[in-house]
Amino acid sequence: MIIFEKVTKKFPLGNLALDNISFEITNNEFVFFVxxxxxxxxTILKLILREYLPTEGSITIDGWEISSKNFNQTVTLRRKIGMIFQDFKILNDKTVFENVSLSLMLTNTAFSKIKKEVEEALKLVGLDGKEKVFPQQLSAGELQxxxxxxxxxxxxxxxxxxEPTGNLDPKTSWEIMKIFKKLEGKRTIxxxxxxxxxxxxxxxxxxVLKEGRLIKDLKKGGYEI
Ligand SMILES: Nc1ncnc2c1ncn2[C@@H]1O[C@H](COP(=O)(O)OP(=O)(O)OP(=O)(O)O)[C@@H](O)[C@H]1O
Ligand SMILES: [Mg+2]
Incomplete structure (x- = not known):
């Protein structure tokens, strides 16, 4: 459960990025921010990752008040969270296997377990058998x-x-969304x-956000601005 309560984020130069935002996201929910x-x-995603702290208000994740200055479980918090970017952020000098496994390699997980998890994850995204391929050999959709x-x-x-589909053409964007749909109900998205x-x-x-304010929270919504 992710709870934002009256969260305001002001940047040092005075930019008001978020203005008194409150919402709750339950476990395994699927939510778009537009x-x-x-x-x-x-800014909201970075607050969830605790890359930023709010100027005012509180953020709680699974009962942890991550907005507290005294919160000292940031590493554990980030292990709960997977992040996907518009520009993929794949390391070009590493193979697909190395890119996917990197975060688990830094924990003391057994290699056999890592290998199994990577294989399963690649299968789910439709890239089974591509473990040894380098990123230069992949299309943008495959990199995502x-x-x-x-x-x-x-x-x-x-x-x-x-913006996971920001650099992709419409057909590839749909293929990527189908992967998110496959994950629906299994984790918070x-x-x-x-x-x-x-x-x-x-x-x-x-x-729906506009100029830092939450202007709509639609249960089953469409996008109109
Ligand atoms: N590190 C920062 N320092 C100063 N201002 C920032 C910083 N990060 C974001 N902002 C400001 O906060 C506001 C919200 O930015 P944010 O990046 O969250 O918007 P966004 O909805 O993700 O926009 P986009 O669709 O362009 O990605 C903007 O006015 C932006 O200039
Ligand atoms: Mg953005």
Missing amino acids: GPSGAGKT RVAIARAIIGEREILLAD IIATHNTDIVNSLQKRVI
């Missing part, structure tokens, strides 16, 4: 599949995606996007 550029979508595989291994409970087609046709919960 809104024009500068609305505050990325690698990024999703990387974000789901390690039994992560929360998946955050920031939070997607920030400008993609009106996808939001309108999936009819999931949509939280």
Whole structure:
């Protein structure tokens, strides 16, 4: 459960990125954050990751008040969360296997378990057998599949995606969304996007932001600004 209670985020130069935002996201919910550029979508994702602390208000994840200055479980918090970016952030000098397994390699998980998890994740995203391939040999859609595989291994409970289809053509965007749909109900999925087609046709919960304010929270919504 993710709870934002009266969260305001002001940046040092005075930019008011979020203005008194409150919402709750239950476990395994599927939510879109939409809104024009500068609305505050990325700021919300970064607050969940505890890359930022709010200026006012509180953020609680699974009972942990992560907005507290005294919160000291940031590493454990981030192990719960998988992150997917618009520009994939795949390491070019590492194979698909290395990219996907990296975070688990840094824990003391047995290699046999890592190998099994990577294989399962690659199968889920439709890249089975591509373990040894280098990123230069992959298309943009395939790179985003690698990024999703990387974000789901390690039994992560929360998946955050920031414009995951922003660099992809419409057909590839749909293929990527199908992967998120496959994961639906298995973990909390939070997607920030400008993609009106996808939001309108999936009819999931949509939280609409505008200039840092939450202007709509639709249970099964479409996108209109
Ligand atoms: N690190 C920062 N320092 C100063 N201002 C920031 C910082 N990060 C974001 N902002 C400001 O906060 C506001 C919200 O930005 P944010 O990146 O959350 O918007 P967004 O909805 O993700 O936009 P986009 O659709 O363009 O990605 C903007 O006015 C932005 O300039
Ligand atoms: Mg953004």
